[in-house]
Amino acid sequence: xxxxxxxxxxxxxxxxxxxxxxxxxxxxxxxxxxxxxxxxxxxxxxxxxxxxxxxxxxxxxxxxxxxxxxxxxxxxxxxxxxxxxxxxxxxxxxxxxxxxxxxxxxxxxxxxxxxxxxxxxxxxxxxxxxxxxxxxxxxxxxxxxxxxxxxxxxxxxxxxxxxxxxxxxxxxxxxxxxxxxxxxxxxxxxxxxxxxxxxxxxxxxxxxxxxxxxxx
Amino acid sequence: xxxxxxxxxxxxxxxxxxxxxxxxxxxxxxxxxxxxxxxxxxxxxxxxxxxxxxxxxxxxxxxxxxxxxxxxxxxxxxxxxxxxxxxxxxxxxxxxxxxxxxxxxxxxxxxxxxxxxxxxxxxxxxxxxxxxxxxxxxxxxxxxxxxxxxxxxxxxxxxxxxxxxxxxxxxxxxxxxxx
Numbered sequence: 001x002x003x004x005x006x007x008x009x010x011x012x013x014x015x016x017x018x019x020x021x022x023x024x025x026x027x028x029x030x031x032x033x034x035x036x037x038x039x040x041x042x043x044x045x046x047x048x049x050x051x052x053x054x055x056x057x058x059x060x061x062x063x064x065x066x067x068x069x070x071x072x073x074x075x076x077x078x079x080x081x082x083x084x085x086x087x088x089x090x091x092x093x094x095x096x097x098x099x100x101x102x103x104x105x106x107x108x109x110x111x112x113x114x115x116x117x118x119x120x121x122x123x124x125x126x127x128x129x130x131x132x133x134x135x136x137x138x139x140x141x142x143x144x145x146x147x148x149x150x151x152x153x154x155x156x157x158x159x160x161x162x163x164x165x166x167x168x169x170x171x172x173x174x175x176x177x178x179x180x181x182x183x184x185x186x187x188x189x190x191x192x193x194x195x196x197x198x199x200x201x202x203x204x205x206x207x208x209x210x211x212x213x214x215x216x
Numbered sequence: 217x218x219x220x221x222x223x224x225x226x227x228x229x230x231x232x233x234x235x236x237x238x239x240x241x242x243x244x245x246x247x248x249x250x251x252x253x254x255x256x257x258x259x260x261x262x263x264x265x266x267x268x269x270x271x272x273x274x275x276x277x278x279x280x281x282x283x284x285x286x287x288x289x290x291x292x293x294x295x296x297x298x299x300x301x302x303x304x305x306x307x308x309x310x311x312x313x314x315x316x317x318x319x320x321x322x323x324x325x326x327x328x329x330x331x332x333x334x335x336x337x338x339x340x341x342x343x344x345x346x347x348x349x350x351x352x353x354x355x356x357x358x359x360x361x362x363x364x365x366x367x368x369x370x371x372x373x374x375x376x377x378x379x380x381x382x383x384x385x386x387x388x389x390x391x392x393x394x395x
Contacts (some may be wrong), residue, residue: 023263028275036257044334044347077254088283120250149389159353160375174371184381187394207325209261213254
């Protein structure tokens with residue numbers, strides 16, 4: 001049933017080319033279904049209230065049977081951007097990139113240049129964690145009060161996307177109550193990094209966003 | 217200084233050097249090569265912004281427009297889209313008129329406080345982060361369709377899915393195990 005719904009949703013997207021899946025799942029033609037397709041981004045105070053956790057999810061709508069064989073792309077850099085002075089330009093970045101079964105984390109550090117193109121510093125703090133495999137206990141690494149994880153997880157996003165599509169398409173006037181979570185039973189590939197607040201600012205607000213960048 | 221003593225010191229020095237060289241050889245610098253240039257393909261700050269507010273023809277462009285350029289490039293488009301979704305929009309529960317609201321949204325970054333509770337909206341705090349359990353879609357629907365009091369268009373302001381299908385963990389890595 002769920003699978004059928006997702007199939008129908010995917011077909012609607014393919015045929016109409018108008019409706020896309022929230023939060024950022026398959027949001028645009030160039031990334032849809034690819035390894036650089038960000039599905040979601042979260043930033044929140046960690047269990048340790050002196051730290052902030054960042055979550056980037058990619059490759060959404062993985063069925064349980066498709067999850068074991070899903071893998072991060074070694075040519076895709078995931079970059080957490082942190083703007084500390086409210087100009088929407090990154091002052092600090094945390095980069096994550098996989099290689100040979102491990103996810104490497106570089107930073108937080110001030111990049112030598114900002115914007116569309118990125119390089120990876122060879123001198124900034126570099127940590128790593130073994131990428132967790134489907135069906136096993138999550139592997140977490142710790143270094144310098146930071147924590148790192150990479151691997152498949154349940155998609156934390158929830159929404160009645162199917163109904164939203166019907167409303168936007170003019171085929172329904174309101175949401176159902178209760179609604180149906182279109183993302184129930186599906187997985188994503190997650191990157192989770194936790195850093196002390198002192199590494200990304202002092203007090204007040206920071207602006208954050210996540211980027212997927214493909215090796216040229 | 218007798219000859220034996222000199223020999224002894226010489227041997228000791230050589231041994232130390234060998235030991236130290238050997239130590240270096242035992243831990244060679246393994247540097248994984250991450251050289252090259254990586255080019256922007258996808259990005260997001262707040263949930264569903266590209267999905268809801270960007271026209272199909274511009275979705276790839278939005279993903280490759282850096283946040284500091286998004287406001288100037290997209291505020292007007294966002295306002296047009298907002299008024300297409302809700303032709304009766306005046307202000308929303310945050311008291312923002314269409315230009316102010318879409319101006320805030322077009323620069324797609326997620327504000328995070330370093331001083332306390334991080335939540336998309338919890339009834340008190342507004343946009344201080346995004347926690348896993350936050351019902352972000354219903355917040356956005358309310359701000360788009362709910363009018364100044366949140367009471368307008370009651371059938372459109374909540375998708376009536378208010379929690380994930382699996383419980384989150386209280387400890388790192390926080391996300392639930394996969395299905």
